[in-house]
Amino acid sequence: MERRKFLKNSALASSLFFVPNFIKAFESVATEKLGYKRLVIIQLAGGNDGLNTIIPYNNDIYYNARPRLAITKDIIKLNDDLGFHPSLAPLRNLFDNGELSILNNVGYPNPVRSHFRSMDIWQTASSSDEYLQSGWLGRYFDKHGKKPYNALEMDEQLSLAMKGEHFNGIATNNYKSLYRSSKDPYFKNVLNHYNDTHLSEHNLGYLYQTMIKAKSSAKYIYENTKVKLSQEEYPQNSFGKQLRNVAQFINSDIDTKVFYSSLGGFDTHANQNNKQGQLLSRYADSVSAFVKDLKRNGTFEDTLILTFSEFGRRVKQNAANGTDHGAANNVFIIGKNLKKAGFYNNLSSLNDLDNNGDIKFTIDFRAVYTTILSQWMEVSAEGIIPAKQKVLDFI
8 A cells, every 4th residue: 555545544633643552451341230330521612610609699899800790690609608600500409319429629839820721730630840641530530441441532632641551541532433434444544554554654554553452442332332312401512412322321331430521711811701601501501411311220329520621720810701811710529429529618708819800729639539540440640640649538
């Protein structure tokens, strides 16, 4: 096969490229439920405004800093000081049932206000002046990737969080298309030339090995995912579809440990109120349907859901009725039998902001990861989270 034709045809495998080496073990594993715990991560991309998500509705400083932006109507009061944005109404039952823990002021020292850099910091669990090439989940797979599980991201591209030194997760927004691509004649034709000398000379062995493992992985997922309509009604949008797919995978008992999904659009520099309200509604409606789906199928108890954003927003509104990039933010943990449900901690004082006018962090986000690894995934965080962190008590 000509090298140019090979490279063109191998593009068909682009959606399959990031595949862990241990995926091959799928084919020799029984299909019954293994009983391990699953982690679902939801990224609110763009920097969600945490102060208008969890609202300090009795705080005059909040209203004075945001004369046109503060939420004043239909606040869902959760205690004497803090309440939900009205769009988060579908999550009220989770809060009341003790299935939601809200961590305030989550961040890191010397915060960076660049979307890309801050997201890299959150995904690699690095310090603000440390640059890592592997993600915290990827390093988890590096150390514990010999068991029959994998990681799936509901997207066409794999996040840095899911990339390890040796193992990586799969990025796909349609597992049926993933399977069809693996059976494409061009894909097969490429694999038929695995032993061609002129190709191996161009150091394409890794790509071939990846494609071979991708093929077996796509086959496993396709054959073991139960094709049935969910009895829950999900929102008709891309994020709702992501969570519906995740529920289908979980309820099918496929051997997947971590799922990663995202909802973008939170970079609200102008006219924030309507845009954020719509996004939070999309998030809450989808998560509510997702949890109901898991409960109906008896899989909620073994599932933990983490929601984060790369940073919060400035306390003071800007001239465009929006907010600029901030620092510390709130994090949501959803699950059954949480040790500390409701508000894990108080909101930092709005009288004591950092030099940029941002909320000061009181919880290092890496302590959240450390807690999830040790208390939920039941592994040591050593060698996965670079800086030693204390274990929190929300799970």
